Amino acid sequence: MGREVGEKGGEGLVFGTDSPSPLRTSMKQIYKAIGNGHTIITGLTQYGKTTLAIVLMLTRSIFDGRTNPVFIFLDTKHDDSLLPHGFVVSDLMDLRYHIDNKDARIIYRPPGTNERKKHLTDIVNLLFEYKERSTHKNTPFLLFVDELQLYAGKMSHHEGLERLATTGAGKGILGVFLAQRLQDIHEQTLSQCNNTIVFYMRERPEYLKSRNLTALIQWMDWLKENKWHFAYQTSENNDWELHGPVPLPASNSLTESDFLP
Ligand SMILES: Nc1ncnc2c1ncn2[C@@H]1O[C@H](COP(=O)(O)OP(=O)(O)OP(=O)(O)O)[C@@H](O)[C@H]1O
Ligand SMILES: [Mg+2]
Numbered sequence: 114m115g116r117e118v119g120e121k122g123g124e125g126l127v128f129g130t131d132s133p134s135p136l137r138t139s140m141k142q143i144y145k146a147i148g149n150g151h152t153i154i155t156g157l158t159q160y161g162k163t164t165l166a167i168v169l170m171l172t173r174s175i176f177d178g179r180t181n182p183v184f185i186f187l188d189t190k191h192d193d194s195l196l197p198h199g200f201v202v203s204d205l206m207d208l209r210y211h212i213d214n215k216d217a218r219i220i221y222r223p224p225g226t227n228e229r230k231k232h233l234t235d236i237v238n239l240l241f242e243y244k245e246r247s248t249h250k251n252t253p254f255l256l257f258v259d260e261l262q263l264y265a266g267k268m269s270h271h272e273g274l275e276r277l278a279t280t281g282a283g284k285g286i287l288g289v290f291l292a293q294r295l296q297d298i299h300e301q302t303l304s305q306c307n308n309t310i311v312f313y314m315r316e317r318p319e320y321l322k323s324r325n326l327t328a329l330i331q332w333m334d335w336l337k338e339n340k341w342h343f344a345y346q347t348s349e350n351n352d353w354e355l356h357g358p359v360p361l362p363a364s365n366s367l368t369e370s371d372f373l374p
Pocket of ligand 2: 163
């Protein structure tokens with residue numbers, strides 16, 4: 114493997130670690146890709162999915178600097194590590210209030226029952242409705258959905274998710290879908306995602322092969338041993354690459370003003 118870093122796309126590459134492929138450290142490509150298409154983040158519990166999502170929530174530069182993007186995290190598991198990062202709401206009325214204000218980050222806690230499915234459809238329909246208004250037609254929305262499999266099984270029908278996946282990106286309503294395994298992800302959603310970020314997952318090699326993800330099979334053991342590292346493929350890079358852990362935000366320095374627009 115050469116030491117030279119190519120002119121094109123070679124930014125933030127680290128050679129000479131024990132990784133099976135050079136490790137990227139720059140997040141630039143990933144940020145750009147997330148602003149342009151839907152994204153899947155998978156990985157076993159505690160491997161760093163939510164932490165990466167929080168870093169993304171804090172990155173306004175995913176979208177054009179002239180806009181005021183609104184980031185919404187559908188906090189399926191009521192994960193307290195999210196609390197410092199946005200206004201917490203649990204119904205559409207409060208969600209509307211914060212979207213009207215164009216507040217930067219909103220944590221939506223749906224009920225812990227199957228009722229959550231309808232909440233997702235209502236949220237998606239609401240975002241499409243906002244896009245029709247003159248006040249919000251240029252507002253990018255990024256909707257994170259944690260534990261996607263609890264909203265829709267692989268082959269099931271889900272009105273909101275399908276609307277988001279098929280027509281959201283063109284309207285500036287983008288999804289980031291989190292789950293433990295690729296196999297769990299709603300098939301129609303998976304087919305509409307341009308970007309895939311993979312921490313260690315318990316996935317059968319045959320399944321990965323069947324999805325043309327052979328590159329990942331040989332990296333899984335390494336990802337298992339190297340928590341918080343991930344493999345990714347986006348609209349900004351053609352081949353799968355490995356990435357080091359994202360730097361953690363300094364949580365003690367956050368204040369409410371950090372999530373106001
Ligand atoms: N890049 C990182 N650097 C330092 N610590 C990290 C990093 N990513 C994750 N962690 C730590 O690892 C732990 C688990 O991370 P996280 O909650 O993001 O995992 P998860 O994949 O969302 O798990 P679950 O599926 O259980 O929700 C947390 O305590 C978090 O602070
Ligand atoms: Mg999590």
